[in-house]
Amino acid sequence: MKLEKVIEGLDVISIKGDINLDIANIEYDSRKVIEGTLFVCVKGFTVDGHKFIDSAIEKGAKAFLVEEDIDIQGYTFIRVENTRKSMAKVADNFCNHPSEKLGVIGVTGTNGKTSITTFLSEILKLNSNKVGLIGTIKIFDGEKEVSSNSTTPESVDLQKTFNNMLDNGCDYCAMEVSSHSLALNRVDETKFKLGLFTNLTPDHLDFHRDLDDYRDAKERLFYKTTLANIINIDDEGGKKIYENIKNLGTPCYTYGIDTKSDFMAKDIKIDAAGVSYRLITPTYEEVIFVPVPGRFTVYNTLAVIAACYMLDIPRGVFQEALRTTGGVAGRFEVVPNNKGINVIVDYAHTPDALENVLKTAKEFAKGNIITVFGCGGDRDKSKRPLMGKIGQEFSDICFVTSDNPRTEDPKLIIEDILKGLDQKNKNYRVVVDRKEAIEEAIKFAKKDDIVIIAGKGHENYQIIGKTKYHFDDKEIAKECLN
Numbered sequence: 001m002k003l004e005k006v007i008e009g010l011d012v013i014s015i016k017g018d019i020n021l022d023i024a025n026i027e028y029d030s031r032k033v034i035e036g037t038l039f040v041c042v043k044g045f046t047v048d049g050h051k052f053i054d055s056a057i058e059k060g061a062k063a064f065l066v067e068e069d070i071d072i073q074g075y076t077f078i079r080v081e082n083t084r085k086s087m088a089k090v091a092d093n094f095c096n097h098p099s100e101k102l103g104v105i106g107v108t109g110t111n112g113k114t115s116i117t118t119f120l121s122e123i124l125k126l127n128s129n130k131v132g133l134i135g136t137i138k139i140f141d142g143e144k145e146v147s148s149n150s151t152t153p154e155s156v157d158l159q160k161t162f163n164n165m166l167d168n169g170c171d172y173c174a175m176e177v178s179s180h181s182l183a184l185n186r187v188d189e190t191k192f193k194l195g196l197f198t199n200l201t202p203d204h205l206d207f208h209r210d211l212d213d214y215r216d217a218k219e220r221l222f223y224k225t226t227l228a229n230i231i232n233i234d235d236e237g238g239k240k241i242y243e244n245i246k247n248l249g250t251p252c253y254t255y256g257i258d259t260k261s262d263f264m265a266k267d268i269k270i271d272a273a274g275v276s277y278r279l280i281t282p283t284y285e286e287v288i289f290v291p292v293p294g295r296f297t298v299y300n301t302l303a304v305i306a307a308c309y310m311l312d313i314p315r316g317v318f319q320e321a322l323r324t325t326g327g328v329a330g331r332f333e334v335v336p337n338n339k340g341i342n343v344i345v346d347y348a349h350t351p352d353a354l355e356n357v358l359k360t361a362k363e364f365a366k367g368n369i370i371t372v373f374g375c376g377g378d379r380d381k382s383k384r385p386l387m388g389k390i391g392q393e394f395s396d397i398c399f400v401t402s403d404n405p406r407t408e409d410p411k412l413i414i415e416d417i418l419k420g421l422d423q424k425n426k427n428y429r430v431v432v433d434r435k436e437a438i439e440e441a442i443k444f445a446k447k448d449d450i451v452i453i454a455g456k457g458h459e460n461y462q463i464i465g466k467t468k469y470h471f472d473d474k475e476i477a478k479e480c481l482n
């Protein structure tokens with residue numbers, strides 16, 4: 001595509017050089033530049049992308065999107081106010097506005113995004129739709145599946161993925177929309193058919209100024225939707241968002257258990273086999289069963305059902321898909337064994353998720369609840385003591401261990417967690433090595449006990465320093481059990 005067309009509609013400060021060039025690719029990482037690339041220089045949190053102009057030229061970059069006044073003979077420099085924002089615009093142009101042709105369903109909120117997008121994609125498949133998926137576990141473009149590096153990709157990668165989905169015949173894309181992606185312009189220019197909100201509880205307060213700032217980022221999704229917005233009205237953050245968006249052009253629907261809403265669950269029953277409830281919609285009622293335990297499953301499936309309602313998916317289809325779902329990898333996933341111990345791997349890595357998962361276990365516990373958990377390094381430190389307190393309070397015994405320490409000292413992360421524990425109550429152990437902690441917890445467990453291994457869910461790696469090592473909670477638990 002000609003550069004002139006790639007930058008159509010962009011707010012530019014100045015252009016130096018020729019814009020009648022053929023652009024073969026757009027890239028923001030100099031290491032991935034190919035011949036004919038438009039290289040976007042992003043001033044990042046750790047490094048300034050403008051530093052890589054020379055290496056991008058060596059690899060064949062022909063044009064640059066920059067925030068500074070730069071002129072190099074033979075190359076084109078397009079200067080803009082904000083390159084992250086402009087990158088989303090040029091990516092959308094370069095890919096011919098793919099989200100307009102795809103039914104993109106965006107899900108945001110602290111917890112539940114992966115669960116909801118997985119359920120939605122299962123339902124749409126059963127409805128004979130071809131559906132792409134973008135989220136924490138994987139990206140599926142309708143043909144190929146790759147594991148994810150983030151929850152929501154950078155704008156260029158996102159628009160290219162939408163294009164692949166269209167090429168592969170997808171009509172829908174179920175997608176997780178993280179607050180980082182909303183704050184850092186990754187989903188600017190994306191048109192969403194539906195926007196779903198799950199809940200807002202403390203997380204990512206290393207990145208967002210405070211909870212209001214975090215909520216404001218999430219709220220941005222609901223200004224980008226065309227068909228409907230679907231909001232959890234039991235949630236305090238959901239209530240505020242609803243008040244702010246209810247009078248927008250896009251219709252807004254609510255779901256909940258405690259607050260009167262458009263999609264409600266009554267007569268809820270929760271046990272080890274799953275949840276059942278009476279679903280009340282604006283036009284009919286019926287009983288829903290989902291073989292995934294937890295009150296949060298009621299919320300997640302209410303959101304999913306509201307989305308299906310908006311998309312005119314027949315009742316029988318979503319009911320059947322939910323009834324037969326295999327659940328979501330690493331979300332309340334049971335590790336089968338013949339010892340009579342309930343071993344559950346779960347991705348709870350926020351205070352709210354940990355509390356929910358432990359309360360769910362408590363509802364059907366016949367023995368002790370034994371919890372293994374830690375907190376990620378280079379991430380929100382304020383959640384560490386909160387998770388410590390919850391881990392201790394809702395378990396009979398907990399093993400405080402490492403999650404992904406990243407570049408932090410694992411012992412110091414554990415010290416932060418211990419600040420939230422009542423240290424006089426000796427129902428906890430510190431085992432820094434996560435594999436040892438899992439082994440000890442399982443060794444400690446007797447028949448009918450529940451061992452919850454929290455925090456890493458589907459992850460098949462542990463990040464120590466900057467290195468990713470193979471590590472799989474489920475695999476280790478299986479080895480200990482058999």
Ligand SMILES: CC(=O)N[C@H]1[C@@H](OP(=O)(O)OP(=O)(O)OC[C@H]2O[C@@H](n3ccc(=O)[nH]c3=O)[C@H](O)[C@@H]2O)O[C@H](CO)[C@@H](O)[C@@H]1O[C@H](C)C(=O)N[C@@H](C)C(=O)N[C@H](CCC(=O)O)C(=O)O
Pocket residue numbers: 028029030031041042043044045046047048049052136149150151152153154178179180181184207
């Ligand atoms: C805080 C955050 O989101 N940071 C993202 C941001 O990084 P940054 O601005 O610090 O980038 P940087 O490293 O300073 O580099 C600046 C620029 O120089 C470029 N560069 C860098 C090195 C080089 O040799 N050549 C080069 O061109 C980089 O590609 C970049 O364009 O832009 C990068 C490029 O897109 C992202 O990889 C990076 O995500 C980091 C890895 C990250 O950990 N993000 C997490 C926090 C995140 O986004 N999480 C959310 C939510 C998770 C959830 O709750 O589900 C997610 O959506 O995944």
Ligand SMILES: Nc1ncnc2c1ncn2[C@@H]1O[C@H](COP(=O)(O)OP(=O)(O)OP(=O)(O)O)[C@@H](O)[C@H]1O
Pocket residue numbers: 109110111112113114115116136151176198199296297299300330331332346347348349352353354356357457
């Ligand atoms: N609606 C919910 N409310 C609270 N907790 C939930 C909810 N759904 C799932 N959880 C808990 O949160 C964990 C993470 O769930 P899930 O992966 O679906 O969330 P997510 O929003 O995709 O998280 P991430 O931000 O890491 O992508 C689950 O393992 C479970 O413990």
Ligand SMILES: N[C@H](CCC[C@H](N)C(=O)O)C(=O)O
Pocket residue numbers: 136151349375376377379403404455456459
């Ligand atoms: N998407 C989340 C994942 C956290 C998973 C947990 N295992 C950790 O490493 O903290 C984040 O980037 O904050």
Ligand SMILES: [Mg+2]
Pocket residue numbers: 113114135136137151176
């Ligand atoms: Mg997720």
